[in-house]
Amino acid sequence: MKRKSIYIALLSVSFLAAGCGKDFLNKIPQAELSDTQVNNNEGIEAILLGAYGIMNGNVSGTWGNYASAPSQWLFGEVAADNAHKGSEATDQPNMNLIESLRPNPANDNLSTMWEVYYEGVLRSNNTLRLLKEDQEGAKTISASRAVEIEAEAKMLRGHYYFFMWRVFRNLPWIDENTTTEDAKTKPNDSDIYENIISDVKFAAENLPTTKINGEKGRMDQNIAKAYLGKLYLYQGKHDLAYPLFRDVIGSKDITVMPFENNFNVETEDGPEALLVAKHAINPNGSGDNANVGDMLSGLYGTSPVGCCGFYQPSIDLVNAYKVDANGLPYLDGSYRTNPYKSDMGLSGAAKTNYAVDKTLRIDPRLDYTVGRRGVPYLDYGTMPGDDWIRDASYAGPFVGMKTMVYQSQFGSHTVPGEAYMTGLDVNIMRLADVILMAAECAVEAGDLDAALKYVNSIRVRASKLAPRKLADGSNAADYQVKPYPSFPDKEYARKAVQMERRLELAMEGHRFFDLVRWGNAKQVIESYSQFEGSILPSFSGVTFNTYNAYFPIPQSQIDRSGGTLKQNDGPW
Template sequence: MKKINHIIFGMMLLSAVGCKKDFLEKRPQGELSQEQLTNQKGVEATLTGAYALLNGNLSGTWGNYASGPSQWLLGEVTSDNAHKGSDAGDQPNMNALERHSPTSTNDNLSTLWTRCFEGIQRCNSTLRILAALQASSGEKFADKRAAEIQAEARFLRGHYYFFLARAFKNVPLILENTTDPAVDNTADIYPAIVEDFTYAVANLSTTKPLDQVGRADKIAAQAYLGKVLLYQKKYAEALTNFTAVMAARPAITTLDYKANFDITRENGPESIFAVQHAVGTDGSGGDNGNVGDMLNYPYGGSSKTSCCGFFQPSIDLANAFRVTATGLPMIDGSYRTNPFKSDFGLTTAQKAAYQVERSLLVDPRMDYTLGRRGVPYRDWGVMQGDPWIREVTTGGPFVPYKNSIEFAEFTNGTAPGSTNVNGLNVNVIRLADVYLMAAECQVELGNLPEALRLVNAVRARAAQLPVATDKAVGGAPAATYRVNPYPAFPSQTYARDAVRFERRLELAMEGHRFYDLVRWGILKPTLESYSAFEGQFLATSRGITIGDEDNYFPIPQEQLDRSNGVLKQNPGY
């Protein structure tokens, strides 16, 4: 889905909250009027503009880190999965997020808020202009396409509002017919999000609109509706949607895990809804690329990029991939005993003599989630440890994997003159996520055998992964890789822990973890336990305490100021 750069879609609606009515009635210079857009081309262009905000980019490649669809900063760095990385002095507002001490002036929070509301405004504009066209004497859309456009716009609006609701909770609801800009943020907006996705399910087909792969379809709407219902703990209703999605796709065991992070195999059968990224072909200079992740690469001349060393997997996450002798995860937390730290903390002489710990018992997904010293990293060569890391004492010894691409794809897959902006799509929802959300529903509904089947299907697929090799010893396996199915779920508590742990392993570094911990109600014990463990090695994680306010982020101060008291700050900030 290409970004429309030649149409200005208007000012943020919220930026006008509290202003005089006559100001609101003035159209900004350069903005096309509704009358000019009230035709089929205008409606389609406005809808395309609503899709364009999915990559989080409003005004250039830099600065979109919190609004990117991967949600790496607010969904992972704020959890036990990742560190901000880079060096201690770089992006200090990100440090505050990692340590759960943000203020309302944190620019990353403002970025998410403004980008999502710009997307919402574009969805609302699409719906208004469409309604005006269909009520006019002009050339109308056929009823089927008109309903489809409404469904696409409402799907996208549901997506943007969901991103806001899980981050801020208290969000003003502004729909296409809202006339008073002074909307407070005290009402629960989840019912409206459900309504949007429900409409999308009813009015989209399993065929992509206009045969364009990046558009929302019925399967994506069912998956997203199920996810929103799951967040509301409506397990039976959510499961109905997840079941329909799984029935519409091949069995997870027949699909290649690696394809989810391969720029040459995007939009495959596991991809339920993906943000489409493109670089180098439309003169955008990377604006349509994966700008949200542009900082998140190994750092230094020994790697294939020189920027920027952010988003480093935690030592805790690396150890979560350790398994028992029977090939099961250590869901009791024993993975922290005698932890694997790669070459972290070794002396210069010890690092010079470092060898891969081939006896380490791990899940093979480890080496498709993070880069570790001595193990080949995609086709870039063997990960060299410190030379690929900007500041080891800040971010630890590991580098991210899922957001990067093969070096062989740099020519066509990265923006001209900016190899850290690539065209790799980001899956907002993929099939394994649906399997595990369905398994979660089955646990809560008491159907442990079906939950077991779903979790074991995800694990069976993981067992098919090719193992990483240690080139220093002739290509032998770089660890002892083992993934086996759970023989049984003996209790609901055990099953719940197993499903939650599997979500961490399967979806690590994909933007889900913090939001999962919040909705499960376990953010405080999880992060304070993590702080005690990770803080042994990295000061960035030491002494983190979690209060009730940390389940959500503060409302951006600039929005509070503009509202003249209409918007209320979240409790605790």
């Protein structure tokens, strides 16, 4: 496995160029170029595309980019109650420490996250620096395009910093005006959040409403507005976030945008897509532009993918999709009563002859999010259970689905012989996410009717999921999902919105960060650990302390700074 070590003191100019469409991602090899070679229209545009190149969480190569995946599966889902690391207990042991909320500063996943996204910051800064030189000198770029480039670069920088801020909180702010010497010893003793907001606000005010050059994957005004609203939401400034979300939603009707299209390589980046990490298989079949961040989530064993068995949905998540007789979720946690465990714990004839329980009353989104025994899985055939799982006794009987492509798509959208490396894009932010954030704001504003409308639009769309999954010619479950008749009070509405985010956005990297910003991470994660651990002992005894709201600064970065960077609070 080849990994390139990049850290914040490394400010040499390294750039990546790209084309358009899916070709927008076809990078040429990195090289060190002098300013005179790139300080012109074509050079600066290429450097900007190099800054976009970090959107897929990969600097170079294929293996080793898991912690920096744009899906944020490790920090956003495995660290919460939605997913397990999967595989075997001894495989990638440092991921176990993330899942159990016992990381240490030497954890390589932390270093990967830091190094990759600071590379994105540096590339954005290089774009801004050279753009400024151009505008003060030869002006090879028009004034109007210069503003757009500045907005794109600042939007990218804001995104990269926000991804790191959610994980590390206390970061050194390095921008285009920071010298190489200052960068080496820049402290992390001030809150950079307002700087992130400033970058994204500039983007919201100056990006065009349409994609530049019609290139999917580019930043635009809707993305920046939605992102700015999200930044305000993390601050609890619902009054500032709400109008931005409403503006992005506009008159869009999500009920006619098929849920499943968001996770199909042939229908991805459709009308629901906002901020998307673009992926593609290179023309020569190589995969450094592929979705290498999610590659470990490939199915194991006799599955068509054959590797690698990570990122398994939790038993708790699966049971959260249960609905009551009215087609509504259990907001009080009673979905854990008599939990559905597939064939977990069975042996002998009972295991061999297991048949899926067709009376199980569930939200149909479950079977478009999770693979379970006895239910068709994409076009792979019926999921057989343990044969596709690395160690079901360790991480449970379920597998993920949103990161996989159809077997019929392997020829064009996977690396030959390595179907776990796909060209499937990652939705960093989609319309459903924005609608549910707007619902949060409506609840806090006391506008429960608006919150109800937003949540029900998501549930109505879910009710249209088709085709239903069949087992032996009939529905594989009692599929039901119905709109809420009302939100009787703010607390009920708040719980309904939070549950809907879990159901709609499961396995998409949001859950841990949502729990932290809602202030209920301790209650939810410790309760989950007690439940999940009663079935899968490896996951019992997890505690959430104040310092677990974020993760330690990589020790390697503290050492390289000569001690200028200070470690986050915690028992590290």
